[in-house]
Amino acid sequence: MDREVFQEQFGLLGTYQEMRHVIDKIVQVAKTDISVLLQGxxxxxxxxxxxxxxxxxxxxxxxxIIVNCGAIPEGIIESELFGHE
Incomplete structure (x- = not known):
């Protein structure tokens, strides 16, 4: 997929070099079968x-499934993400 089309389709903004790196990582990660944690x-x-x-x-x-971990109180985040015992 052309980077400009990719940026337009997903609404990603930034300088050429920054976005090139981000888009390359997105494509790389999308090929895997793993869960992803994005921080920032x-x-x-x-x-x-x-x-x-x-x-x-x-x-x-x-x-x-998108989870805003910052919105979950610190004391219950583990049970919310991994279940209760």
Whole structure:
């Protein structure tokens, strides 16, 4: 997929070099069958990046689950993510 088309389709913004690196990583990760944790400051595009990875992956026909870990209280995050005993 052409990078310009990719940027337009997913709404990714940034300088050419920065976006080239991000797009290359998105394509690389989308080819794998692993769960992905994206970290970063608010507003940097984690949600958009997650949707791009998902839409390019073999899992694209399944539901995408996005969890904002910052919105989960520290004391219950483990039980929310991994279940209760």
């Amino acid at each position: 400051e608010s507003g940097v595009g984690k949600d958009v990046t997650a949707r791009a990875i998902h839409s390019l992956s073999e899992r694209k026909r399944n539901n995408l």
